[in-house]
Amino acid sequence: MAEVRALVPGAASGPALVLSAPLSFWGGVDPTDGRIIDRRHPQAGERVTGIVLVMPSGRGSSSSSSVLAETIRAGTGPVAIVLAEPDGILALGALVASKLYGTTVPVVVVVDDRTYRSITKGDEIEIRGGDRPEVRRQP
Amino acid sequence: MAVRLVDRDRAMLGGAQGEAARLAMEIVVAMAESVGAERLVDIASGHIDGALYHGKVSLDFAERLVAGGGRVRVPTTLNVGSLDLLHPGLYRGDEDTARAGRRLMELYAEMGCRPTWTCAPYQKDARPAFGEHVAWAESNAIVFANSVLGARTDRYGDFIDICAAITGRAPYAGLHLDENRRGEILFRVSGLPGRLLGADVLYPVLGHLVGLESGTLVPVIDGLPAGTSEDRLKALSAAAASSGSVGLFHAVGVTPEAPTLEAALQGAEAVRTIEVTMERIARARDSLSTATEGDLDAVSVGTPHFSVSEFEQLVGQLDGARVADGVAFYVSTGRSVLAEAESRGWIEVCERAGVTIVADTCTYVTPILRSDARVVMTNSGKWAYYAPGNLDVQVVFGSLAECVRSAVEGKVWRDPEVWADG
DSSP states (O other): OOEEEEOOOEEEEEEEESSSBBBSSTTTTTTTTTTTTTSSSTTTTBBBBTSEEESOOBOOOOTHHHHHHHHHHHTTTOOOEESSSSOOHHHHHHHHHHHOOOOOOOOEEEOOOHHHHHHOOTTTTEEEOOOSSSEEEEE | OOBBBOOOHHHTTTTTOHHHHHHHHHHHHHHHHHHTTTTTESSEEEEOOTOOOOOOOOOOOOOHHHTTTTTSOOOEOOOOOOOOOSGGOOOOOOOOHHHHHHHHHHHHHHOOOBBOOOOGGGGGTTTOOTTOOOBSHHHHHHEEEEEEEEHHHOBBBBTTTHHHHTTTEEEGGGGSEEEEEEEEEEEETTTHHHHHHHHHTHHHHHHHHHHHHHHHHHEEEEEEOOOOOOOHHHHHHHHHHHHHHHOOEEEEETTTTTSSSHHHHSSSSOSSSEEEOOHHHHHHHTTSOOOSSOOOOOOEEEEEOOOOOHHHHHHHHTTTOOOTTOOOEEEEOOOHHHHHHHHHHHHHHHHHHHHHEEEOOOTSSSOOSSSTEEEEEEHHHHHHHHHHHHOOOHHEEEHHHHHHHHHHHHHHHOTTTTOOOO
8 A cells, every 4th residue: 555646636446557668648559449559668569448557657749648538538548547757748638538528547646666666567456536545556 | 735826716717717717727727736836827828739639539628618618818829730721632641530630720720829830830920038938838849939939838738738828827837947947967069070060960860869868857958059040959959859858958158048057057067967979979860760771752851840941941952953753752831931931932942843832730740641651751850750650651861951862863862971070
């Protein structure tokens, strides 16, 4: 259990997909099927659909806000995003999707680096909202 | 942490200025909270990237704002859209996307944004003053406004750009603040040959290198010639914002917040210093190309949009020659520059030479190139960075002169002189 900072508050749970490098949604994710299409990315070919996306930070183009929001609209996006560093561009995409479609994809920053690094692919992650948001992990 | 709001912010949040302003203020405040801003700041202008179509969400958001009476409160320019409205025949994509792209462009114009449709508004349409707070989107425009003009914008993008323009407010954080504008990583270029420092082709490569090495640090470049042109600083800005997340750089003796190295560093020490050697710059140059020789299908220049002086240069280099059959040569530019180039007779010269002018959009964000184009040459570090992924083409990076002669000969031509050491 780790205390987190919620950029977009909310509750969600799902299996973790851990990315070893930052991902730009624009040019990096195909919103029609949620697949990672950036060929330079170490997890290229994986899908971000229905999972808790765990990555160090966002990267690159600010159009990533739109592409993340489009995946949420189309149901191909992650159910939550867990970051090691705050990222306004991803927070904005999730925020706008929640305003437009009522689907909340929480975006949280795990402040404690050790906790962040302990998350591995397939761990069941639960994100709790409220005044003291938390990330819980069940390997 | 709660953001400190003033009465008119709270009134807007309460819906006093209509539904669109309420939603826009909610988003500005949520962003301010997420970046840890203590308060909001008035902005003098906006530049909007949100009118480029990324899917139905782009339209849903703009429709919601227009339906809620959304109007910009500050002078606002528009970045490229998905279509060239002046030359609609250039578009090779599907009809549905074209219709959605056009509708999105109309919606942003309806909100009172100026239909400038350019990624380089600073060339003619909008020149924020030194020290002025603005909310600009589009990475190259952000770097140019911050670095070359000394205006202050954080790295805004889709959604927040129009929300800031509608509310006239932005989170007072990031590059709006003095302390975040301090130079941190130093690039020394004085070891490069003088001839290379005087060549346009260096600047996108240098920007590419600066972007790759800077991470989240603010770069300072020491050793650029005084009076380095805006075209060169534009190419540097665009490349640095593509390979990295640069939002501001200082060039000692060139950009306004860097009269001296000490001023650029705000009196502190650089966190890291990089000597830009010939070897290092050559490596950065090579990483911009995925092909080096062979038959050429197309050339694309004007990313960011061509300036009047770049048109003048191109016309001089074409020098009456014609682009080879089978090669498409695209120049992307904005309407204001196009009008001036037209009035000088340069567009006619370009078209006679077989050059196609693209306005309002750009060749790497929308289908304009033939889908069977395989090898494309460019003088843009930004285009070279994004096109292989976006368009599935091989890219050859070179100078404008190399692009022109290659287009005329129909195959990649290299000038051995440009990169010669010493």
